[in-house]
Amino acid sequence: MTSLEELIRLLKKLPGMGEKSATRLAYHLIKTDSAFNKALGDAISTLKEKIHPCPICGCYSEGDSCPYCSDAKRDHSILCVVEEAEDVVSIASSGVYNGLFHVLGGAINPMNGIGPDALRLKELRTRIQEGSFKEVIIATNPTEEGDTTALYIRQLLSSFPSLSLSRLASGIPIGGDLGYVDKMTLARSMRGRIKL
Amino acid sequence: MTSLEELIRLLKKLPGMGEKSATRLAYHLIKTDSAFNKALGDAISTLKEKIHPCPICGCYSEGDSCPYCSDAKRDHSILCVVEEAEDVVSIASSGVYNGLFHVLGGAINPMNGIGPDALRLKELRTRIQEGSFKEVIIATNPTEEGDTTALYIRQLLSSFPSLSLSRLASGIPIGGDLGYVDKMTLARSMRGRIKL
Numbered sequence: 361m362t363s364l365e366e367l368i369r370l371l372k373k374l375p376g377m378g379e380k381s382a383t384r385l386a387y388h389l390i391k392t393d394s395a396f397n398k399a400l401g402d403a404i405s406t407l408k409e410k411i412h413p414c415p416i417c418g419c420y421s422e423g424d425s426c427p428y429c430s431d432a433k434r435d436h437s438i439l440c441v442v443e444e445a446e447d448v449v450s451i452a453s454s455g456v457y458n459g460l461f462h463v464l465g466g467a468i469n470p471m472n473g474i475g476p477d478a479l480r481l482k483e484l485r486t487r488i489q490e491g492s493f494k495e496v497i498i499a500t501n502p503t504e505e506g507d508t509t510a511l512y513i514r515q516l517l518s519s520f521p522s523l524s525l526s527r528l529a530s531g532i533p534i535g536g537d538l539g540y541v542d543k544m545t546l547a548r549s550m551r552g553r554i555k556l
Numbered sequence: 557m558t559s560l561e562e563l564i565r566l567l568k569k570l571p572g573m574g575e576k577s578a579t580r581l582a583y584h585l586i587k588t589d590s591a592f593n594k595a596l597g598d599a600i601s602t603l604k605e606k607i608h609p610c611p612i613c614g615c616y617s618e619g620d621s622c623p624y625c626s627d628a629k630r631d632h633s634i635l636c637v638v639e640e641a642e643d644v645v646s647i648a649s650s651g652v653y654n655g656l657f658h659v660l661g662g663a664i665n666p667m668n669g670i671g672p673d674a675l676r677l678k679e680l681r682t683r684i685q686e687g688s689f690k691e692v693i694i695a696t697n698p699t700e701e702g703d704t705t706a707l708y709i710r711q712l713l714s715s716f717p718s719l720s721l722s723r724l725a726s727g728i729p730i731g732g733d734l735g736y737v738d739k740m741t742l743a744r745s746m747r748g749r750i751k752l
Binding site: 362363364366367370371373374375376381383384385386387388389390394396397398399400401402403404405406407408409410411420422444445446449 | 558559560562563566567569570571572577579580581582583584585586590592593594595596597598599600601602603604605606607616618640641642645
């Protein structure tokens with residue numbers, strides 16, 4: 361196998377990359393600058409050595425603690441619980457949330473053998489117990505698994521009566537079209553309707 | 557900039573890769589096996605050191621000459637002229653051609669400042685002059701630039717009267733639908749119609 365074929369074989373393993381796109385990308389890389397290829401190659405090779413989960417919140421970080429946990433300007437009394445580390449970036453960049461995060465590492469999914477113990481739920485309880493949180497926002501996905509996980513968290517944290525628990529609203533996305541919205545979303549947005 | 561942000565910045569420079577797909581890919585790479593990332597990273601970093609144009613035909617090769625030029629089983633009396641090195645792979649893998657190749661490195665495009673001198677046309681003439689080719693198949697793209705280049709090659713090789721010159725047929729693709737074919741293609745396939 362030539363190095364080009366080997367590169368195409370590896371590229372094809374990436375998500376959303378078929379034979380054609382992998383080949384096109386490989387040929388593109390032959391034509392680009394060597395320095396760019398070197399930089400991209402090194403960034404990919406060394407990524408996992410540099411990045412590891414934050415021991416406190418579980419989001420991706422490079423130092424001892426992540427940019428969120430160590431940021432004194434963030435509100436340390438609110439905690440947002442998400443499924444995946446990438447959700448942290450989405451919520452942080454939306455600009456409407458300034459509290460801390462807790463990454464579960466997935467959602468409860470008995471069909472796939474993911475029980476509560478496989479997630480960072482024990483760590484969540486410990487954080488609530490030892491911290492001084494006033495509010496927990498559950499931002500799991502609006503899916504069956506995310507709903508189950510949200511219910512589980514409500515149960516888990518029921519022994520902290522002073523804690524305010526909420527869940528992200530789900531409904532028709534901004535700029536969405538009623539005609540294209542699925543029934544489940546429509547039902548949810550109807551149930552969660554807001555008084556004007 | 558963190559290594560993750562740096563990786564996303566580099567990935568975004570690849571063709572067809574926007575902010576969202578670059579981010580998704582970067583997060584995917586965090587989750588995959590370190591060994592895979594190492595292999596992919598190295599394949600990208602070292603690609604250009606290993607691959608260089610074949611001095612004879614101009615296609616990508618790793619050794620001294622490419623797998624086509626050095627293959628004694630191929631018909632050394634037919635030459636297929638293509639625009640880009642990747643076209644060689646497409647034609648070779650179609651299985652209907654068993655001759656040699658010549659990569660031009662593009663097509664004549666005066667609007668973009670690409671004249672005949674920017675392409676490997678002199679090398680083509682020399683190969684024909686010094687070789688023992690009986691037939692030349694011009695496989696430039698069916699575009700204005702490809703047509704211009706094909707005409708230029710016809711002119712260039714007009715001093716070899718014994719040489720048979722042809723051009724790839726262009727028309728409706730197999731499995732295509734007349735209703736979806738553009739007018740230019742339809743006109744070409746009409747002009748190039750084949751007697752039954």
